[in-house]
Structure formats: structure tokens, C-alpha cells
Amino acid sequence: MTTYAVTGATGGFGGAAVSALIARGVTPGDIVAIVRDAEKAAALRAAGVQVRVADYRDVSALAQALAGVDRLLLVSGNEFGQRVSQHTNVVEAGQKAGVGLIAYTSILRADSSPLALATEHIATEKVLADSGIGVVLLRNGWYAENYLASAPTAIEGGVFYGSARDGQVAPAARADYADAAAAALISGQRGEVFELVGSQHLSYADIAATFADVSGNPVRYQDLPESDYAAALTQAGIPAAFAGVLADSDAGVAVGALDSDSSDLVGLLGRPATTFAEVIRTGLAGA
Numbered sequence: 001m002t003t004y005a006v007t008g009a010t011g012g013f014g015g016a017a018v019s020a021l022i023a024r025g026v027t028p029g030d031i032v033a034i035v036r037d038a039e040k041a042a043a044l045r046a047a048g049v050q051v052r053v054a055d056y057r058d059v060s061a062l063a064q065a066l067a068g069v070d071r072l073l074l075v076s077g078n079e080f081g082q083r084v085s086q087h088t089n090v091v092e093a094g095q096k097a098g099v100g101l102i103a104y105t106s107i108l109r110a111d112s113s114p115l116a117l118a119t120e121h122i123a124t125e126k127v128l129a130d131s132g133i134g135v136v137l138l139r140n141g142w143y144a145e146n147y148l149a150s151a152p153t154a155i156e157g158g159v160f161y162g163s164a165r166d167g168q169v170a171p172a173a174r175a176d177y178a179d180a181a182a183a184a185l186i187s188g189q190r191g192e193v194f195e196l197v198g199s200q201h202l203s204y205a206d207i208a209a210t211f212a213d214v215s216g217n218p219v220r221y222q223d224l225p226e227s228d229y230a231a232a233l234t235q236a237g238i239p240a241a242f243a244g245v246l247a248d249s250d251a252g253v254a255v256g257a258l259d260s261d262s263s264d265l266v267g268l269l270g271r272p273a274t275t276f277a278e279v280i281r282t283g284l285a286g287a
């Protein structure tokens with residue numbers, strides 16, 4: 001019997017990964033959901049999953065939470081600037097607990113990516129490589145859901161802003177990345193590296209056209225210089241540091257950093273990827 005664990009299990013990705021493990025035939029009792037807030041874990045408990053509490057900042061709690069775990073899905077944290085030390089804590093705890101394999105959610109082509117976001121992922125990949133634990137790298141491209149935040153304003157105002165020029169992106173649904181992660185956690189072998197993207201290659205004009213199709217309102221794409229786009233995001237209420245990261249990511253799209261012809265995602269899924277329009281339609285319906 002193999003025991004699996006998933007960190008960030010009360011988050012969008014981690015929760016979907018736990019569901020996907022169960023859908024792929026893993027017995028819920030063989031899954032350990034690692035959460036930092038037990039109160040958010042009622043649904044996981046109801047599903048029969050073992051819930052253990054540990055914060056990424058607490059190595060000894062993490063080591064206790066990982067007791068008896070064979071294969072761990074380390075979902076990257078969301079506290080930018082803190083993530084290398086947090087992920088290092090999880091790896092150290094994994095060493096203490098004797099975890100056999102860690103699958104880590106990195107970023108597309110982390111080793112050559114120009115994105116500012118890649119820095120913490122590259123450092124984490126290095127910590128993992130040096131740990132002696134078996135590693136599977138899940139290098140995720142952009143979530144299709146990232147575009148849901150701008151969709152309502154774009155649809156209302158008729159303009160979708162960005163700074164990706166005419167670059168293309170191959171986004172995929174977060175639930176598809178999570179399902180692929182579950183598949184890799186079950187059957188991945190140490191040393192495997194998956195470059196994960198959706199099957200569509202979309203320019204930002206295509207994304208504007210999708211917003212238009214889904215809503216019935218005309219929407220066009222307006223490209224802005226990176227600094228103007230960052231300023232517009234800040235004006236819209238996004239903290240300046242994060243606005244800078246988002247604008248930098250669009251500049252990455254402009255040079256193809258979030259596009260790839262890899263078929264690793266559909267290979268792991270064993271089915272077609274969810275379309276971008278489907279993610280936007282479903283997301284807007286639930287908003």
C-alpha cells in the first residue's frame with residue numbers, strides 16, 4: 001500500500017489534486033491532506049482523507065505530518081519571497097520522515113524561463129535535486145483561470161488590457177494541472193520532468209475574442225507598455241509588487257515563455273485538456 005500526501009490541500013490546486021487522486025482510484029484513507037488551517041478541512045475529512053496540520057514555516061510539524069508518507073505532492077506556496085525557505089522546510093521534513101518521492105509544482109521551463117516568478121521555482125528545484133529524495137517536476141504553464149480576474153472588466157468595458165504584444169500563451173485549467181499532478185504522483189518515476197501546458201496557443205487578441213464569444217459583448221485587446229500595464233493594475237487595486245510580477249509575466253508571454261508544444265499534459269491526463277473557453281464560461285457563471 002502506498003500513502004500519498006498533498007500540501008496546500010485547502011487551496012484550489014491541492015484540493016483538486018486530492019479529488020483527482022480519489023477519482024484515479026486511490027483509497028481516501030491512503031491520502032494525507034496537509035493543511036495549515038484545520039477549520040478549512042471539513043470537506044476533506046468528510047471525503048475520508050487523513051487531515052494533518054502543518055505550516056510551511058514549521059519543520060517539525062511538517063515532519064510529523066509526513067510520517068508514513070511514501071509520495072508527496074508539494075504544491076508551491078503563495079507567499080512570494082518566502083517560498084524558497086518554506087519549500088526547503090518541506091524537503092527537510094521529507095528527509096526526516098523518509099518520504100520516497102516528491103512531485104513539485106514548478107513553472108514551465110523553469111531552468112531557462114525569463115519570468116521573475118521562476119526565481120523561487122529554480123531555487124526550489126535545486127533544493128530538491130540536492131536532497132537525495134526522488135523528484136518529479138511538474139513544470140506548470142499559466143492557469144487559464146488567471147484571465148478570469150480581468151474578464152468581467154474587459155467584457156463590461158469592451159477592452160482587455162495586457163502587455164503581451166502578439167505573443168502566445170498555452171494556458172490550461174487548474175483542475176487539469178491538478179489531475180495531471182495526481183497521475184504523476186501515482187505513477188511518476190524519480191527524475192521525470194513534465195512541461196505542462198494546454199493544447200491551445202492563444203494570443204491576447206484570441207483571449208479578447210473568447211471573452212467576446214462567451215459574453216456576446218464585443219471585446220478587443222489593447223496592448224500597453226509593461227510599466228503602463230503595471231501602473232494600471234496598481235490603480236485597479238493590485239499591490240504594486242504583485243502588479244509588477246503580473247506585468248513581467250505578460251512580458252514573458254510576449255517572448256513565448258508561457259507557450260510550448262509539449263504534449264505532457266494530455267499524456268498524463270489520458271484525455272483532451274479542457275478548452276480555454278470552457279474555463280472562462282464556467283468561471284464567469286460561478287462568479
Ligand SMILES: NC(=O)c1ccc[n+]([C@@H]2O[C@H](COP(=O)([O-])OP(=O)(O)OC[C@H]3O[C@@H](n4cnc5c(N)ncnc54)[C@H](OP(=O)(O)O)[C@@H]3O)[C@@H](O)[C@H]2O)c1
Pocket residue numbers: 007008009010011012013014035036037040054055056057075076077078079086105140141142143146174
Ligand atoms: N501557474 C500559474 O498560473 C499559477 C497561478 C496561481 C498560483 N500558482 C502557484 O500554484 C500554487 C497553487 O495554486 P492555487 O490556485 O491552489 O493557490 P491557492 O488556492 O492560493 O493555494 C495555496 C495553498 O497554499 C497554502 N499555504 C500558503 N501558505 C502556507 C503556509 N505558510 N503553510 C502551509 N500552507 C500554506 C494555502 O493554505 P490556506 O488554504 O490555508 O490559505 C493554500 O492551501 C500557488 O500557491 C502558486 O505557487 C501558479
